[in-house]
Amino acid sequence: MSILWKRTMLALLIVSIAPKKSDGELEQWCIADEQTPDGELQMALDWACGKGGADCSKIQVNQPCYLPNTVRDHASYAFNNYFQKFKHKGGSCYFKGAAIITELDPSHSSCQYEFHP
Secondary structure, eight states, rough: OOOHHHHHHHHHHHHHHHHHOTTTBBOOOOOOOOOOOOHHHHHHHHHHHHTTTTOOOGGGGTTTTOOOOOOHHHHHHHHHHHHHHHGTTTSSOOOOGGGGEEESSSTTHHHHHHHHO
């Protein structure tokens, strides 16, 4: 089989299993890029929860998204909250290269990540 055919089939598979809303829009969340060092994530997290306007109340102690208590997990929650809140007003999932888009819902146990179509 040719490499082009394999890539085409892989792309079709991904598109067919990606979660979609009823209107056909792909669901997307914004999370911390695993390759970004914690120091850079912390700066982006501080911005998102401060001047960025994300609601970071759920990553505070004793709240549903506090655990796991890591910079990466807290940044992912804050990045997604900002992205969902502002994506239709010009906000992006960039954070100086510290974040990426995923089509896999990053919610876990009691921590539910928002998605707004």
